[in-house]
Amino acid sequence: MKRVAVTLLLALMPFVAGINLSEAAGGTVRIGGLFAVTGPASFLGEPEKKTLEMLVAEANAKGGINGMKIEAVIYDTQGDATKAVQLATKLIKNDKVSVIVGPSTTGESMAVIPVAEKERVPLISCAAGIKITEPVKKWVFKTPANDHVAAEKILNHAAKANIRNIALLTVTDGFGSSGREQIKALAAQKGFKIVADEVYGPKDTDMTAQLTKIRGIRPDAIICWGTNPGPAVVTKNVKQLGIRIPLYMSHGVASKKYIELAGADAAEGVMLPAGKLAIFDVLPKTDPQVKLLKEYNASYKKNYGVEASTFGGYAYDAFLLIANAVRKTGGSTPEQIRNGIEQAQRLVSVSGIFSMTPRDHNGLDLSAFEMVRVTKGDWQPIK
Template structure:
């Protein structure tokens, strides 16, 4: 009798499982810099994506199809990213890919997703990722052009006319440098000094000394940790009193920890997630932001960074596309290109055949000042 009862339970379980998972799994890939110098970007992206996939699978998947997630670590390296994207496409046969984390690694894999016609939703910021438009490539991170505009608008409003710039010599820094130089005339800004530093440089005193000699009104640094923290500390050591601006590439608490008291007073454009609790209740993103922060903190014991939000938005867009397109790569691509009015962590997404980022400067960025070791929304 006991055996019959156990067999009955097994049968019920199998029938229930079959009804819940009526469809073949949707396999999606992800490429993040989980280890290496930019792990502070890739780790929260990986964590966020795993959390969302688990959540949606518990709720029945997408149209009855569970999500099978395949995540690879690029270590922030272009060569490794190419190896892993090839594996995702040829061996794992994924429907779409989220990531990579960095501009350089994204640009390295673009030719492969274009060749094999696999939708890619990058979590990196460089404008070159989507301009000119590439049919199979999208991104969720706010573009550096929008970030530059936010800084330059503040400069124009506050009488800052001469700036010195110091940018990292990688894909992110190069793209930011190009936008800083291209947009300066539009805002009446003169770049009086243009300096570079290497991704592994640990002392920017020589570059900053040359910038100081030009006596700019402000300094703009474009890079990701740890370089920008070194720039902040070196400026303080040199006694430079100019306003220091950072890019959105440092929008994590790790930057404040690395820079220490040299971070005080720095201004940067960043996503609203850093100051979600300071937003007015009327903000259309506030509820989503607070919900994401609460869920991430409950699961991982810490608040998510702005970078985790890039993965959140990428999955949100892909989920929307899969709901409409199913397991057809071409239809997924088309659905992504026609996303409208999707409220995400970093703005409201409106994609089009000519815009594969879909964000505008009104919702994508707010200006933030670092005060007492924390983020303060500037109004």
């Protein structure tokens, strides 16, 4: 099991929106990281880990503020829920962390929640499933917008396009099951008819059987809910079968990796809700997130030679919430960090603008997403 441990002095970083931690002089903040760096979910965990490491390097270069030191201990869960639980326990019992960032997936996060709640250590999940934070759990937060927000974005767009009969194709993991549940509930409220409800396994490599069945039902559109590689396979199969109806994807594929895996030709025209990082270069200058998004992308590209991804942004936001919490409370204990995270208001981040409350431990709304369409191998906002 690979372990990466880094120690840093927290400084005012140019891309952390002006946070000043001078009030939090002295002491140590020890952060644990649980990311799926390898394995099927590595497209999530690798940029999360790299983002946190980048923040460490940037902060070290600034020399720190008033002696407040941050130590980050990062473990690779390989996307395995059992390992995630073991490593969460290790972070708390052995490494004595004050807060945990991650895990990368909904299934892992749900498995780790009882550990965080029992040990009274705040957990900031990098996964999207609504059940992570609803119902509210005292010690659990998350940075991706809830999947019901993404589902509502899709259905709002579909309604404007006069789409009424929808076929679902969802993966049978925690993320897919949660998304399926949210879409069906919202569809019923908004007057849509679910005419097909198909599923596929996380390791399936061909979905032509499900799509052939869907084609025979003749829906107005297909909504596929999952994370790669499955959605990329679905996109290829849709193209191969000559299905020409609108294809919506979830925010779980909102990175260039999806277009790369599916192929630009097959992905052309696919629509999905994405965080603003995917289209920051065409956002109006007045958008409150633009400056931070540009600086994050530039820093990530300088360090790793590729553009920053929405998924890495989830770890960025967790770090931002922790830094803001330390500033607010002036301390680094689990209780102080938890309280500070819950007090975050109008905090501009990669994923949106966080406003946490005791009743909302996600703090994002519909403004966190923009509907985008794949056009010539890139994301373009849908006007």
